[in-house]
Amino acid sequence: MTTERPPALFFRILGPTQVERDGATLGIGGRVSRRMLAGLIAAAGQPVSDDAMAEHIWEHPPARVVETLRVIAWRLREALGPDGRMLLPRTESGYALLLRPGMTDGDLFGERVARGIAQLHNGDPAAAATTFEAALALWRGEPWADLGGSLQLMGPRHALAELFEAASEELLAARLADGDTATVIAAARTAVAAGPYRERRWELLALALYRGGRQAEALAELRRARQLLVRDIGVEPGPALRSLERRILAHDPGLLAPSVRERLYA
Known part of the structure; x- marks a missing residue:
């Protein structure tokens, strides 16, 4: 899939967690809401149990975790709006965020890097340089920054960081070829x-x-x-x-x- 620009509802995890609708940033709440959303995006569509979500959000979970998560999820659904609230269902195994490919900046970043590499190999370094620049412009900081030093994200973070370094190098290769x-x-x-x-x-x-x-x-x-x-x-x-x-x-x-x-x- 090739996404030239973000879809109407777009989720950013390459840095602090953000949600946009048609390019405008939505108000999704404070740190707790951002952490819940980041944890759901990191799960790539799989349900996240209440216990696992509590570990994402709090160092010291509240006494009524299930009820508190229900309130946070309700607020996130309200922020996502009519076209987005159905993306955050409650399942038997926990909450999930049902995103299609291309709905996160991580997806778009990977697509653009792959396209730039193909353009460079196909002898179009000027187009490749432009594509790599567009990919790198998505990077705002450590992926899933709101989740701190989560051990569960070490692998995905390393993969994205390596792709960032490779894209930076191939941008130089494209400019040199040009x-x-x-x-x-x-x-x-x-x-x-x-x-x-x-x-x-x-x-x-x-x-x-x-x-x-x-x-x-x-x-x-x-x-x-x-x-x-x-x-x-x-x-x-x-x-x-x-x-x-x-x-x-x-x-x-x-x-x-x-x-x-x-x-x-x-």
């Missing part, structure tokens, strides 16, 4: 400083330097990457970095930007 070498050199240096063990960032920095006519600097950065990886985590660079170094030393024409390669070898 010929914006100087911008990529500066951005890749910042990215390497922020994530020095992510080899893709070193690869993009070295390739950008090489395309900018700075072969010696490119090789120096690859040597620096190797020294850091060996010293800090005890591993040699992966095949992508090793191959790039060999190709730079050999002045491989395939490393040139497509526009340059076409001009030189037409």
Whole structure:
């Protein structure tokens, strides 16, 4: 499914929990309501038991958990409006939030990243860059921020965070493929400083330097990457970095930007 823009009722979990209708933010209440809603979204349509929901919401649950949850759910249904209240049923196993694919910013983020990767692989780096930028613009902070350090969300949070890092890197790759070498050199240096063990960032920095006519600097950065990886985590660079170094030393024409390669070898 490809969602060009959010549906009428849209749920945001890439940061503090929010709900929008036609782009306008709804008032869903305070921390307790946001935590309940975040816990329901995290369950991906499965019912959440009262005990599990109480753990999401409170450090010290109230004496009348079931009654309190009923009040919170009622208020959320009122906030969601006539077209949204049926999305939050009470089942035999607890409350559930019945969302269709594409109704959360997490869904839309994943769709846009996948589309950007496809555009880049299909030789349209300008479109890919625009798509990656649109994906990254959805990111407002830690996913499910209202739920704090929930152990149940470690896996989903890590998956989204990894996708965010990959999208950031592939945005640089798209810009580099589109010929914006100087911008990529500066951005890749910042990215390497922020994530020095992510080899893709070193690869993009070295390739950008090489395309900018700075072969010696490119090789120096690859040597620096190797020294850091060996010293800090005890591993040699992966095949992508090793191959790039060999190709730079050999002045491989395939490393040139497509526009340059076409001009030189037409």
